[in-house]
Amino acid sequence: MVSRSELFRECQAALEAAGNPDARFDMMCIFQDCLGDRNPLFSPLEAVPTDAEALIRAMTERRISGEPLQYILGEWEFYGYPFKVGAGVLIPRPDTETLVDNVIQLCRGNGLTAPKIADLCAGSGCIAVTLKKELPLAEVSAVELSQEALPYLRQNVRLNEADVGIVAGDVLAESTAAALSGLDIVVSNPPYLTAQEMNDLQAEVRREPEMALDGGGDGLGFYRRLTPLWKRSLKSGGFICYEFGMGQHDKVGNILAENGFVNIKFTRDLGGIIRTVTAQKSEENNG
Structure with missing residues (x-):
């Protein structure tokens, strides 16, 4: 031996x-x-x-x-919690921990002890599960369309013993948004790669699901459609929290402002890149 x-x-x-x-x-x-x-x-x-x-x-x-290390191991850590991963689900990344931090800070800073939260494009469930673990009184729903990702989402909810509601649905469908009303927070790490970035992807990243990566021509397709749709599901004064790609912050901020959101604030990730945004639905923005 x-x-x-x-x-x-x-x-x-x-x-x-x-x-x-x-x-x-x-x-x-x-x-x-x-x-x-x-x-x-x-x-x-x-x-x-x-x-x-x-x-x-x-x-x-x-x-x-060229198979991703995380798929080979079958499990990866996010925010200190274990998540099962494999072909068909996006690999949790450290940058996304910044998005989770944003939501936790919003809740603590605004006295939201039992917030109602919807995680859109939930994938492995790393955001939804972590928020439920860190905010035990929160009512958290995870929305995912992919039939390949859903088994991982369900498995990770069980693995972490997190009471997260799983919604198998299309985040771009009005019926899905209508079913989750009265939300305090909408959080999402949607697909945001541009067409050029999709063409230039490393071979290893190509092993991950295209539907979790491809944001359309300029990468902003989901932000344009999610924002006006899901603001109707938010309470007055509720928050929307997004992750996005490098250099997209101005355009994402403009989309939020055009839809009547205020208090738009950006946060940098551990690499110093502007990576996330939080914005508040104004009292007058009830449409």
Whole structure:
């Protein structure tokens, strides 16, 4: 049998040869998963069991082929909570934690102890589940259309023991919005990549569902349609919170302003990019 250090070096070299810039990180995640050890290289001379070696080699080959690490592992962390992921669902990203922070701060800053929240384009459920865990008295609904993503959403609600209502529906349909009225907060990380960005996607990102990425020609199609539709579901004084792509903040802000939203505030993500916006439905904006 091969030792941990020997197998690690061999697989890391194979990933590096395939052009993976994060080979060491990826292999550490794979070793931790397969060996059930958070520090697998603390025992470098320990022999790797035959079945674990076979699994590590197979997962390394999948990574070399360009399959996302998160899909290979089958689970990824978001805001400290575990989420099952795989083909057909968007991978939770750290940037989106900024959006969750926005909602939590809105609730705490406005005395919303039991807010009614709808997460649109919920995907894996990382936003909805996290909000329910962080705001236990909140009434949270997660809306998702994809038949591929819905099983992950349901699984993650169960995994995290979160009392989240799941709505299998189209966020762009009037009937869906009408069924979720009296909301304090609408939150969404909708598809926002432009046509050019879709054409230029890295091969690895192409493994993720197109419907969760493609925002139309300029990437703003969902914002233009969601904003006037879902403002009707918001209470007077309620909030809408969006994530968007780099450089889209001015246009997203304009869409919100054109629809009568006020107190439009932007937030930067951990990389310093303006990534999210919060806006309030004015008292007069009841249409």
